[in-house]
Amino acid sequence: MAKQPKNAQSKPVxxxxxxxxxxxxxxNKLAIVGGIILLVMYFSFVAIPEFIAPYALERRSEYTEAxxxxxxxxxxxxxxxxxxxxxxxxxxxxxxxxxRSYVEDPNRxxxxxxxxxxxxxxLFGLIPTDRHLFGTNSDDPAAxxxxxxxxxxxxxxxxxxxxxxxxxxxxxxxxxFLTLLLGSVLGAISGYYGGxxxxxxxxxxxxxxxxxxxxxxxxxxxxIPTFWSPIAVYFMLTLILAFVRWGGLARxxxxxILSLREREYVLAAKSFGADDSRLMFRHLLPGTMSHIxxxxxxxxxxxxxxxxxxSWLGLGLRPPLTSWGVLLQEAMTVxxxxxxPWLLWTVPFLLIVIFAYNMLGDGLRDALDPYGxx
Amino acid sequence: xxxxxxxRLGYAVIMIVLVxxxxxxxxxxxxxxxxxxxxxxxxxxxDRSAEARIEEYRIRYGLDRPFIExxxxxxTKFIRGDFGESFEYERPVKDLLGERxxxxxxxxxxxxxxxxxxxxxxxxxxxxxxxSIGDQLISIFSFIGLGMPGFLLALLILYFAIVVLxxxxxxxxxxxxxxxxxxxxxxxxxxxxxxxxxLVSAVTGTGGLVRxxxxxxxDTLGQPFVEAARARGLKNSTVIWxxxxxxxxxxxxxxxxxxxxxxxxxxxxxxxxxxxxxxIGPLFVExxxxxxxxxAGTCIVFFTMLLLIGxxxxxxxxxxxxxxxxxx
Numbered sequence: 001m002a003k004q005p006k007n008a009q010s011k012p013v014x015x016x017x018x019x020x021x022x023x024x025x026x027x028n029k030l031a032i033v034g035g036i037i038l039l040v041m042y043f044s045f046v047a048i049p050e051f052i053a054p055y056a057l058e059r060r061s062e063y064t065e066a067x068x069x070x071x072x073x074x075x076x077x078x079x080x081x082x083x084x085x086x087x088x089x090x091x092x093x094x095x096x097x098x099x100r101s102y103v104e105d106p107n108r109x110x111x112x113x114x115x116x117x118x119x120x121x122x123l124f125g126l127i128p129t130d131r132h133l134f135g136t137n138s139d140d141p142a143a144x145x146x147x148x149x150x151x152x153x154x155x156x157x158x159x160x161x162x163x164x165x166x167x168x169x170x171x172x173x174x175x176x177f178l179t180l181l182l183g184s185v186l187g188a189i190s191g192y193y194g195g196x197x198x199x200x201x202x203x204x205x206x207x208x209x210x211x212x213x214x215x216x217x218x219x220x221x222x223x224i225p226t227f228w229s230p231i232a233v234y235f236m237l238t239l240i241l242a243f244v245r246w247g248g249l250a251r252x253x254x255x256x257i258l259s260l261r262e263r264e265y266v267l268a269a270k271s272f273g274a275d276d277s278r279l280m281f282r283h284l285l286p287g288t289m290s291h292i293x294x295x296x297x298x299x300x301x302x303x304x305x306x307x308x309x310x311s312w313l314g315l316g317l318r319p320p321l322t323s324w325g326v327l328l329q330e331a332m333t334v335x336x337x338x339x340x341p342w343l344l345w346t347v348p349f350l351l352i353v354i355f356a357y358n359m360l361g362d363g364l365r366d367a368l369d370p371y372g373x374x
Numbered sequence: 375x376x377x378x379x380x381x382r383l384g385y386a387v388i389m390i391v392l393v394x395x396x397x398x399x400x401x402x403x404x405x406x407x408x409x410x411x412x413x414x415x416x417x418x419x420x421d422r423s424a425e426a427r428i429e430e431y432r433i434r435y436g437l438d439r440p441f442i443e444x445x446x447x448x449x450t451k452f453i454r455g456d457f458g459e460s461f462e463y464e465r466p467v468k469d470l471l472g473e474r475x476x477x478x479x480x481x482x483x484x485x486x487x488x489x490x491x492x493x494x495x496x497x498x499x500x501x502x503x504x505x506s507i508g509d510q511l512i513s514i515f516s517f518i519g520l521g522m523p524g525f526l527l528a529l530l531i532l533y534f535a536i537v538v539l540x541x542x543x544x545x546x547x548x549x550x551x552x553x554x555x556x557x558x559x560x561x562x563x564x565x566x567x568x569x570x571x572x573l574v575s576a577v578t579g580t581g582g583l584v585r586x587x588x589x590x591x592x593d594t595l596g597q598p599f600v601e602a603a604r605a606r607g608l609k610n611s612t613v614i615w616x617x618x619x620x621x622x623x624x625x626x627x628x629x630x631x632x633x634x635x636x637x638x639x640x641x642x643x644x645x646x647x648x649x650x651x652x653x654i655g656p657l658f659v660e661x662x663x664x665x666x667x668x669x670a671g672t673c674i675v676f677f678t679m680l681l682l683i684g685x686x687x688x689x690x691x692x693x694x695x696x697x698x699x700x701x702x
Contacts, residue, residue: 207389207392207393211393211396211397211674211678218658218659218662219397219400219401219662219670219674220400222401222662222663222665223400223401223403301521305523309523309525309644312525313644313647313659313663314663315659315662315663328529331529332648334532334536334544334650337529337532337533337536337537338536338537341533341537344529344530344533347526347529347530350523350526351521351522351526354521354522354523355518355521358517358520358521
């Protein structure tokens with residue numbers, strides 16, 4: 001990004017396109033907030049979830065479907081403690097409903113410490129360590145801290161949401177990247193060369209558009225063999241998401257290229273002897289960049305949601321892979337909603353990501369047209 | 375005009391044939407079929423005669439024949455109105471879909487009416503009173519609706535209904551009314567359940583429509599013919615509703631055809647699954663998971679048909695509503 005002069009009004013210097021964009025973007029507070037939320041979320045969910053989560057992904061405890069433990073500062077006598085603490089969980093069996101549940105036992109107090117030792121892991125996949133952001137710092141297995149409860153196997157749900165975020169958030173980025181690659185290259189070729197290539201690409205996008213997209217997703221995802229390794233399933237799913245969605249983008253890029261192709265600067269470049277690839281990648285595609293960025297930002301949430309929906313239906317990722325959609329599978333039954341509603345904690349995280357992307361994308365759309373009146 | 379319609383219909387037929395073939399291929403892609411899945415189940419249960427029974431099924435459903443023969447056999451029957459048999463239910467696909475069709479259409483129409491009745495006045499108000507508090511509130515609401523995925527909202531509302539209101543919230547009827555004949559009580563019971571899907575669609579469906587209506591009307595209100603109407607001394611409401619809205623509503627007609635119409639059957643399959651509604655959507659998802667191929671294929675072909683017909687209807691309606699548009 002070019003540096004913004006302190007007083008843009010008094011210095012009539014000409015501004016580059018990108019510095020104008022940045023200037024306009026900065027004024028949109030909602031977009032800035034969205035961008036910061038996304039940066040923080042991507043950093044904590046993709047880079048360091050092992051550190052933030054108090055437990056390892058598959059670490060089981062004896063507390064199955066335990067309710068969340070409230071983090072407290074004030075004890076029973078009404079005394080305020082600077083160090084937060086939780087009450088221990090105690091099993092209670094409801095003979096009538098034949099259910100086990102857990103209640104907090106105010107007599108067992110476990111203080112929460114920061115940067116405690118816990119399950120070992122490798123930070124960034126490289127540095128072996130066992131420090132976690134918070135925990136009870138006790139070897140007693142009853143000294144648990146489940147701030148969002150546990151699932152039916154007694155695994156800490158907050159930790160699972162942290163790990164699940166990595167796959168869910170990454171599939172949005174990787175899938176969108178592949179979509180962009182497919183859509184912009186095919187769109188550009190089709191718009192630039194015209195003729196037979198154009199007709200083939202056009203018909204292909206029309207055919208994809210004629211397929212109702214949710215059923216197409218489902219049908220393709222259902223075709224992933226069940227015996228494939230989880231990683232292969234993950235990449236296949238990403239490919240499917242990209243494959244279904246590139247058509248719309250290709251059409252828009254094609255339209256833009258068609259209009260740019262006739263501009264004088266392209267003619268000038270051509271007369272200087274620029275070859276096709278130079279024209280396309282140096283002169284034409286950059287012209288469509290701002291448009292592509294906006295579309296990309298606004299369609300990443302759709303990508304993330306498609307993965308969530310497919311995995312949740314049992315057509316996408318499967319355990320042992322953990323994504324937010326896989327986590328939601330457990331929250332699907334009326335039984336779960338009634339007796340273990342904390343399994344819905346995944347939903348707020350998803351919604352925050354989606355709204356943050358929408359806020360950012362909206363700001364970008366306004367900013368990338370800095371010459372516009374709005 | 376007739377020429378145009380015929381050409382579009384011919385194009386649609388080619389498209390449907392292609393789509394049906396491709397969907398057949400896709401369903402055939404995963405190794406194994408419904409019967410191999412079933413055989414594993416039978417074996418796991420320790421059924422010794424599994425192999426023989428599966429072989430019997432294989433011949434009955436024609437799964438022993440080559441792929442092309444299976445496809446052509448299904449298509450020729452399809453044209454005659456026989457959509458094949460569902461492996462899972464061992465009943466004709468036609469009956470299974472027919473049972474759920476009424477409820478699917480009722481729900482879709484209810485959704486459609488709710489979203490449009492809410493969205494158009496909200497959009498108009500928002501544009502006429504631009505930057506007022508009401509406009510700001512409507513804008514916030516519509517942005518939330520635009521971003522909010524229906525099935526997540528349905529999950530949240532379900533949580534609210536079950537945990538906070540302590541209400542039985544899934545399905546369309548309470549236990550005792552599911553098979554009961556229509557009566558006043560049954561309708562009341564239906565309404566008690568209908569509010570959740572209605573609310574979901576009101577939030578998620580209106581957002582986009584409100585934004586489009588608002589944007590178009592703002593553009594239209596600035597045009598000279600609106601000023602001319604005002605100058606002639608027409609009432610404000612007449613100017614807005616008869617002159618401006620009449621023009622600004624055209625893009626919504628396209629949406630009605632290309633999105634709302636196909637939705638009659640796709641009708642938010644995900645929301646239906648969360649809320650356990652007796653519509654076609656969940657049936658379709660189930661059939662994909664079980665590789666129940668005639669069921670899945672029939673559903674896909676119908677989706678595509680509705681989509682294509684909807685698009686054509688949208689273009690025709692637009693030409694009818696706005697005579698300046700020429701189709702050729």
